[in-house]
Amino acid sequence: MEKHRVMILGTGPAGLTAAIYAARANLEPLVVEGNEPGGQLTLTTEIENFPGFEEGIMGPQLMDQMRRQAERFGAKFYTGYVTGVDLSKRPFTVTVNDEEQFEAEALIISTGASAKLLGIKGESEMIGHGVSTCATCDGFFFRGKRIIVVGGGDSAMEEATFLAKFASEVTIVHRRDTLRASKVMQERARSNPKIKWELNATPTAVISDGRKVNGLEVKDSKTGEVRVIETEGIFVAIGHSPNTSFLNGQLDVDAVGYIKTKGVSTATNVPGVFACGDVADAHYRQAITAAGSGCKAAMDVEKFLEGASVLDWTAIAEH
CATH class of the missing domain: 3.50.50.60 (FAD/NAD(P)-binding domain)
Structure with a gap:
């Protein structure tokens, strides 16, 4: 069973930004693409409100550039989608495509939410x-x-x-x-x-x-x-469904299924598991806010892996 320091589940703006930051921190993240690589932006044509692109950019093109940027810093990608996780102990076990299993010291969940x-x-x-x-x-x-x-x-x-x-x-x-x-x-x-x-x-x-x-x-x-x-x-406009069914109730979620995070952090109720992007955001659902939360998740993971104890981390997360 392959073991990794960090695994990132999902490749939308949140997951890819987390991959960029985690890779630059030498955490060598493994990123599981998901059943919709690139997230909802791959279904969008031109994007005009993502900063840095004066003339706009096509959704699939933006996702491809973000992926290549993450790869440049050493992020590895695995084709498939997560079908199960065991969060009862660290390292966590992640099952992909119902057959492959991986171990991770920390997880970043950025599996998004699908529009109904x-x-x-x-x-x-x-x-x-x-x-x-x-x-x-x-x-x-x-x-x-x-x-x-x-x-x-x-x-x-x-x-x-x-x-x-x-x-x-x-x-x-x-x-x-x-x-x-x-x-x-x-x-x-x-x-x-x-x-x-x-x-x-x-x-x-x-x-x-x-x-x-x-x-x-x-x-x-x-x-x-x-x-x-x-x-x-x-x-x-009939709502969104957060992609959290694979968790099987192992994380705290709200009434709809969005993952709850602690304070201003991306920490969940399970130490070492972090959530970012639309899977934890029922309100904004924008590429730029997802990317920002992906940055936060990678920085939170880095701090966690540097040795912050569970008690210390809880205190940090709640403030």
Whole structure:
């Protein structure tokens, strides 16, 4: 069984930044790519809000550059995804692809969170080409256009309100006639003159010409009538699922499944296990905040491996 000082699980902005910092600290990290190498940014086209790229950069290109930077400093990558971990004792045991096992003195978990999709015809094919799951990431590209937000919770209201700054019109589509969103968020959306409503409308298909989105097919939840709402962009805002099922309850998580960290650190309730990026962040979900937390995780790991005792580390983490 291969033994490593540090293993990093996931290769989004958090994991790759952690790999860069850990490798530069001579920790020789082994990075497990995951079942979506590069994370959600590989599903994004142009990124304009990541600092340092004046003209913007394509999502897959940014992830490739970050990976090569980590490799330059000595990080090693393993193709596969984590199917289980044993955190009951150190060194920890990590199982990859249900068969390979590794040991690690410390773990950085950066497995991200996956946006929930509608699962309708044409949706996955048009991700990054008119269908998006992140208003903050992609809203700018829809300036002056008609767009749809699908969802009825706080996230949908927040995304619709944000997108109204750019779009000529935002239509909220929800399958029921009542919303899950808080009263405050509903009122904010309803008071915005740019926001329209299509309730009792269940999405059934994304309509496109293969290059751009033209509309969203919906079915009336009461009458069964099927029609198409014309649009130039569709934002799916029905929540995210943190990728933590492989932990089998060995770490403290919140009600949704996001890993809890201690204080301002990335430390979890298990000494030697750290979490960063979207897997521990239900709020911001940005590439730059994920990268920042990846830096913190690598620095926290370095300090831990230098010999801080469990008690000392707990004190550090909680302040």
